[in-house]
Amino acid sequence: MQAIPTLLGIMVLTFLLTRLSPADPIDFMVGGVTDITAADREALREAYGLNRPLPLQFVDWAWSAVRLDFGKSFFSHRPALQLIGERIPNTLQLAVAGLLVGLGLGVPLGVVAALARGSPADHTIRVLSVVLHAIPDFFLGLLFVLILGVQLRWFPIGSMNTIGVDCGFCWDRIWHMAGPVLLYANAGIATYPRYLRTEVLEILGQDFVRTARSKGLRERIVVAVHVLRNALIPVVSLLGGILTIVISGSVIVEQVFNWPGLGRLLFEAAQNKDYPVVQASVLIGSALLLASYILRDIAYAWVDPRIKVR
DSSP: OTHHHHHHHHHHHHHHHHHTSSSOHHHHHTTTOSSOOHHHHHHHHHHTTTTSOHHHHHHHHHHHHHTTOOOBOTTTOSBHHHHHHHHHHHHHHHHHHHHHHHHHHHHHHHHHHHHTTTSHHHHHHHHHHHHHHHSOHHHHHHHIIIIIIIISOSSOSSSSSOTTOOOSSSHHHHHHHHHHHHHHHHHHHHHHHHHHHHHHHHHHTSHHHHHHHHTTOOHHHIIIIIIHHHHTHHHHHHGGGGGGGGTTHHHHHHHHTTOOSHHHHHHHHHHTTOHHHHHHHHHHHHHHHHHHHHHHHHHHHHHOTTSOOO
16 A cells, blocks of 8 residues: 555656656657658647646556556657567566576675685675675676677677577577676675675574574584574565666666667667656556565565564
């Protein structure tokens, strides 16, 4: 129920920000056409409903959005929801793989740093975490393209497949996914070790861990069952907005690696003032964010039985 007024507020802000921006979408539609008249421009404005008062435009759009009808793109003349649906699988390939790589590397690094506190491994992991967190993602992506793609030629510099190769998921696709996936995973690799290290060190000194050790349990059982499960609660908090990487995190990655996904679609739509596509993308991303918060609360109860979902 709390999500309803939140979504309504997001709809209002998104509508106003697109409509009140200084650029006119009609200028982009008729760009390069020199013989267009004022009457022609007004006819286009009327055809797309841009000449109506803003309150009426918003009511019409909001009512259509409730029925999952976000209108047609100003440029491709196709339904905005259809355009988004075509791009989501491409983005999900990177997002899911990046999430798994981030968790698969970030969580073990945090545990190792805590168990080897004060050792060279601990210092190396902490320095690596700070460095990766400080460098912007777009800069890391450009370094990957310049060094590993252009100079060393170990990886391709863009697109989803090699020219002439058409496959949904094959070694060629995996080869092209290496750079974007690592860029997606950078946030997890940089963030999870710091949180896990702090939590594991705190939990290692608690009574129930000493009790488990005194019972003769092996150290790996103590760490995996008693320590790690309790230490994962901060990670669950960080995963609260993970579904929004389908929208927001993909913009930088897909622009750097020329990946035809949802983020690139949103970026191009914003450049061209394609209102229907921008509004649909932002609204769907906001709905995913709210849904991820609900899933996070459920995950809390799974990680820590002391937390109850009511």
